[in-house]
Amino acid sequence: MKVMNLVQAITDGLDLMLTEDKNVIVYGEDVGVEGGVFRVTEGLQLKHGADRVFDSPLAESGIAGTALGMAISGLKPVIEMQFDGFVYPAMNQILSHISRFRNRTRGKFTVPMVIRIPYGGGINALEHHSESPEAYFGHTPGLKVVIPSTPYDAKGMLIAAIEDPDPVIFLEPKRIYRAIKQEVPEEKYSIPIGKAKVLNPGEQITVIAYGAMIREVQKAMVMAKEKGYSVELIDLRSIWPIDRDTIRESVRKTGRVLVVTEAAQSFGPAAEIISIVNEEAFLNLEAPPTRLTGFDTVIPLPLGEKYYMISPQRIYGEIERLIKY
Amino acid sequence: MKVMNLVQAITDGLDLMLTEDKNVIVYGEDVGVEGGVFRVTEGLQLKHGADRVFDSPLAESGIAGTALGMAISGLKPVIEMQFDGFVYPAMNQILSHISRFRNRTRGKFTVPMVIRIPYGGGINALEHHSESPEAYFGHTPGLKVVIPSTPYDAKGMLIAAIEDPDPVIFLEPKRIYRAIKQEVPEEKYSIPIGKAKVLNPGEQITVIAYGAMIREVQKAMVMAKEKGYSVELIDLRSIWPIDRDTIRESVRKTGRVLVVTEAAQSFGPAAEIISIVNEEAFLNLEAPPTRLTGFDTVIPLPLGEKYYMISPQRIYGEIERLIKY
Amino acid sequence: MFDLKTLDKYKPIDNKMYQVMDDEGKVILKNWQQPMSDEDLVDAFKDLLFERTTDQMAVSYQRQGRMFTYPPNLGQEAIHIAAGKVIKNEDWFVPAFRELGAWLAKGVSLREIFLYFKGNEDGSRFEQANRMLPVSVPIASQLVHAAGIGFAMNYLKEEAASFAFVGDGGTSEGDFHEALNFAAVWNAPVVFVVQNNQFAISVPLKMQTRSINLAVKGVAYDVPSVVVDGNDFFAMYEVMAFAREFVLKEKRPFLIEARTYRRGAHTTSDDPTRYRTSEEEEMWAAKDPAKRLRNYLVEKKLWNPESEEELVKSFKKKIDSEFEAAEQHPEYRVDDVFDYMYEKLPDELARQKNMLKNYLSTVGGDK
Amino acid sequence: MFDLKTLDKYKPIDNKMYQVMDDEGKVILKNWQQPMSDEDLVDAFKDLLFERTTDQMAVSYQRQGRMFTYPPNLGQEAIHIAAGKVIKNEDWFVPAFRELGAWLAKGVSLREIFLYFKGNEDGSRFEQANRMLPVSVPIASQLVHAAGIGFAMNYLKEEAASFAFVGDGGTSEGDFHEALNFAAVWNAPVVFVVQNNQFAISVPLKMQTRSINLAVKGVAYDVPSVVVDGNDFFAMYEVMAFAREFVLKEKRPFLIEARTYRRGAHTTSDDPTRYRTSEEEEMWAAKDPAKRLRNYLVEKKLWNPESEEELVKSFKKKIDSEFEAAEQHPEYRVDDVFDYMYEKLPDELARQKNMLKNYLSTVGGDK
C-alpha cells in the first residue's frame, strides 16, 4: 500500500491499465509532455510512449469523436477534457453518438471509452472552470456517469470505467484532488459502477452527496455528532446508474433525507435523488426530502464563490432543521 | 379572430413581430425560400425580404453564436434549430455564452434572442428527430425555456419571448403542430413567461404536463371523467422559470400529483417538478408524487416508438392508481 | 489513370475539375485507357442500374405508406458505384446517408436498408457488411469518427483505409474542420468524400460557402484534394482508386469533391420545386451519370440498351422480395427498446422495462 | 504602406511573411515610409512599455497572492499596440484573453482588468470601453460572435469593423471554421487576428495543424489573408490598418496571422520549462518587439533609452494605484450573484436569494 492523493491514485490507475492493455490510449489537450494541467497524466508519456499518451489538437468535439472512432475499432481511449466547462463543444458527439452507437447498431459496434473531466468549484478559478455538469450526462441515456470522492475509490472506479464495455463519464472532483490522502493498493482492483457506499451509518437522517461535497458533509457531521445527532452518509459514487437499493434502505430506516450537491438547483442532480426517495420510501418519510444545492446562477468568480459554495455550517443547519422537523 | 393551428399561430407571431420591429431577424437552415421544413416561416421571406428572413450555412454553433453577436449589437434574432437533435452542436454557445453574457458583463451586454426548436416524438421520424431536450436547458442558469401547447398560447408566448430582454428557448411540440386548431386573435398579445395555466380545475389529483403530452392527458381525463374522477390539469408552459405558485396551490388542494413528460426519466424534467411538490406541499401529500416519463433509452425508431410514447390509457391507469392509493 | 502527376495538374486552387468523359459519354482525355476490364465495367453499370432501381422502388414504397422518410440517390450513383468498386472488405466505410450503391457494395443487405427506413434499428445492424458504420444523421459528425478510425488503423498496424462521406452542406459544420485537421495531424489514412450535389435541402451552395470550390478547403489542413466530375464514372473510379492507395502509402488523408446533382427530392418529404428551376434540373439531367456510362458502353458495343428493361424487371423482383423480407421481419419487442443500451442491462433499466411489461400485460400487450 | 499589391505579393499559399524591420529594428523594405508621425510612434512605444510594465506587475501581484490566474502578454505586445492604434471607437473588439495593450487602447481600465483577474465580474463591465466584449474563455467560441456583429453592422448600415482575436491553438476548434465561413458568406466586415505564439499551453503548433501556416486557412472560405511578423510593430500596424479599410470597403472578412512568441508562461500557473527549450526562448528573445521598435527609435533619435527607467517607474506608480483601486473595490455582495442573471429577477431566483440571505443573517453574514 502507498499513500496517495486523488491525482496520484488516478495516475496510478491509468499507468496500470496502460501497462496491462496495449489498446488503452490516453490523449487530450496537454496530457502528453505537460502531464495535464492537473498533472494527472504526469510521467505517462515518458513511460508508455508518445504513440499512446499524447496531445491532441485543441478541439473537444474532435477529441470525443475520434475516441468513438478508436473505440469501435478496438482501442480503449481514455480522453481528458481539460476542465468541466470545456466539454460543451463535445456535447453533440457525446449525446448523439458516444451514448448511442451500441443501441443504434444493435450491439454490433460498442464504445468502450472513458471521458475524464476535472469538475466542480471551490478552487478560485476563472469562469468555465468550476462547472458541475453531471446532470446533463445523467439525463443522457447510454452513458454511465461516476464520481469518486476518495483516492481509493478513484483508482478502483477508474479501472472499472476503463474495463467497462460502455462509455463512462468519469468526473474528478478537482477541489479535493490533493486534499485527501489515503492508502491505496498498488495492485489492480476495481469498484463496481453503480454502487453507492454508506460512509457512515446513522439513524436519524440520511445525507446523500458525492464528489467534493462529501468532505463538506463530513465536516458538518462532526458538528452534528457533537450535538448527539446520528447521521447516515451515502456517497453516491455513481450518478447513472443510480443505486436505488442503498437509497431506499437508508431512507426507510431514517425517514429523513438531505441531498447535497454543488450543481445548480433546477433540473439538477438533487431533484432526481429526491424523486427516487419519493418512489422508494414515501411512506417512511417524516420530513420533506430536502435538497441543498447550488443556485440557478452562473458560479460566481472567486470573490463571490463563497456565496455559492455550500458550507459545512449550512449543511449542519439543514441536518438539524430536518431532524427537529 | 382566425382559426389557426400551432404552425400558423407561430408564423403569425413571427410575421407580426417582423412587421412591428425592424430589428427582428429570422434565420436558420432552410427557413428562407423553403419556409422551414415544417413551413413555420413560410411566406416570411417574400413578405419581409431576404435580408431579414434567410438561410444560414449548415452549422448550428455558428447559427447560435452569430445570433448572440447580433443580439448584443441591437438586433433581435429569432433562430431556428431544424430539429431537437440538432441543437446539440450549439450547446457550447448556448451554455457558455448565450445564457451568461448578461451576467458576465454585469448587464452591459444583453442577449435578447429566441431559439425556436421543434421538439418531441410521436411523428415516426428518424433518429435525432424526436428528442425532448428541455431538461438540459432548464438546468442551465440564464435561460428561459418555454413550451406552448395550443395555437393561442404559441402566438402569445412567442411574442413574449421575442420581446423578452433575455434569451428564450422556445420549444415547439411538433407532434401537435397541425393537430389542434383554435381561434387566435389577429392582433398582438402576449402571454407572460413563467406562468402555468390550469386547463381544468379538479379536486382529487393534479396532473402536470406540457407540450404534446397535454393532449394525451386530456384524452386520459375523458376516461377519468367517465369514472367520476375529478382531475386538475396544469399546463406548465414555462420550464424555467417554473411556476411554483400554481403547483403549490393545486397540490395543496388535491394532495396527489402525477407528472407526465416525454423526456427520459433520470435527471429529467419530471424530477424537478416532484422536488418542488415536496418543497411546497409535503404535508398535504396523500400519495407519493409520481412521474410518468420516457425511459432512460434512446427514443426508438418508428416501429418501436409505441413502446416509448406515453398513451392516454397509461396516464389514466396512473391517475386511478393514485386516487385509490 | 489518375496519378500524382494528374493530381498536380488538377489543383483545386486553380478551380480545375477532373473529368474523363463529356456529357454524352465520350472520352475527352488524350491517351486515356479504360481503368478496368470490360466485364467489370459492365458489372459496374449493372450495379448502377440496380441502385437506381432500388431507389425508385424505395420512393414508391414510401409513397404507398410502407416506409417512412427516404433520401433518394438519383443522379449521384456514379460516385457510389465507383466507391463500391474501390473499397475493400478490410476498409472502413463511414457514411452520411446518401450513398446507397456503395453500401450495397460494402455488403449491406437491401432488407436491412428497407428495415431501417421502415423505422427499425435492426436495419442498422449491417450484419454481413464488414466495417460499415450506420447512417449518421447529425450532419458531418461522422467525419471525426473516421479520423479516429484512421488513427486506430495506424496504431494497430492494419493496412486499411477509411472512406468518410459528407454533403456540400456538411462542409459548413465545425466537425468537418476538426475531422480534416485531426486526420492530417495524425497521418490518418482517410479518404474524405464530399458529395457536392449543389444543395443542402433547399439551401444552394453559394449560401453555404464563398470558397471557389469545396476541395480547396483541404489547403487549410494540408490535405491534398481534387475536384472530380461526380457524374463521370471513370473519373470517380480513378480518383477513388488513387485516393485509397495514396492514403495508405502516404499515411495521410485525401479529400475528394465529387461534383454532382441531386436529381430527386432531398427526402420523400421534400418538394424541390419550391427552391429550384426546371431549367437547372434539365441542365443536370443532361449530365446524368447513367446516361453517360450507358452511352460509353453502347458505343463500345458492351451494352445492349434493349436488354435493360428485362434486367430492371429482374432487379425489381429481387428488390420486392427483399422489401417483403423486411416487412416480414419479426415484430419490434419491448426488449428491443432496452436491451441494446448497454452490454448488461443495468438494474435501473431492468426496472423501467419491467414496469412497462407489467403495464402492457394488464392492457393485453398493446398500448 | 501595405496595400492590395502587397497583399498579392505576400500570399500565404507561398508561405510568405510580411515584415518591415529585421530583428534589430532595421527597415528591410525598399522605399518604405514610416506609416505614422514620429510623435504617434513614440506614443505607441510608450504604450508598448506600459503594457509590458502592467504585465510584469500583474504577474508579481499574482505571485504575492493578491490576484488569481493571469495570462502574460510578454513578447506579443506589438500586435496589441498596433491593433489599439487602428481600432476606432465605433469598432467592435472581440477578445480572446491575451491582448492587454489593445484592451487598454479600447478604453478598458486597469482597475477593471485587475478586478477581473482578482475574481470579480465587475471587472468585465468595461465601463468606459465602447463595443468591447469581455474575455472569452472557451477557446475560439468568440469568433462566431464577431461574424454576427459583422452581420448586424451591415444590417444597421453602420461603418464599423470588428476585430476578433484567437490563438494558434484556437484555429483547431470548429467555431474557428464556422466563424470564418459565416463571416465570408454574410460579407461581414470582420478582421480575424490569429496570434500565433507557437504554443497552446504546452502544445506546439506542429501538433495543432499540418497546414503550412495559419493564414492559408482563409482559402477555405475565400477570406483574404496574410502572415505578418507579429513582433514587427510597423508590419502589424500597416496590416491592421489595411485590414480595417479592406473589410469596410470590400464588405468581407480578412484574416491576419500574426507570428509571434509567448515569451512568458501560459498563465501564472504554468511552467514553460516543462515543454520548451531555453534555446528556443533565446531565439525568440532576439526578436523581441520592444527591442526592435526601441532600436528603430533610438536610431532615428526619437528615443533616449536612459529616460526609460524613469518612465517605467512612473508607470509602475500608476499601475500600483490602479491595483489598489481594484483592491478597494466594494465587497462582493449576495445580490451580485443573482441580480445580473436576467433583466428582472425571476421569482425563483428571488426565492433562492432570500433563502441565502436568511441563512447568512442567522450566521452573522458569513458562511
Ligand SMILES: Cc1ncc(C[n+]2csc(CCOP(=O)(O)OP(=O)(O)O)c2C)c(N)n1
Ligand atoms: C447537425 C444537423 N443539422 C441539421 C440537420 C437536418 N438536415 C438533414 S439533411 C440536411 C442537409 C444536408 O445537406 P448536404 O450535407 O449537402 O447533404 P445532401 O442532403 O445534399 O446529401 C439537413 C440540414 C441534420 N441532419 N443534422
Ligand SMILES: Cc1ncc(C[n+]2csc(CCOP(=O)(O)OP(=O)(O)O)c2C)c(N)n1
Ligand atoms: C474550449 C476550451 N478548451 C480548452 C481550454 C483550456 N485552455 C485555455 S488556454 C488554452 C490554450 C490556448 O492556446 P492558443 O489558442 O494558442 O492561445 P494562447 O494561450 O497561446 O494565447 C487552453 C487549451 C479552453 N479555455 N477552452
Ligand SMILES: [Mg+2]
Ligand atoms: Mg448537398
Ligand SMILES: [Mg+2]
Ligand atoms: Mg498560442
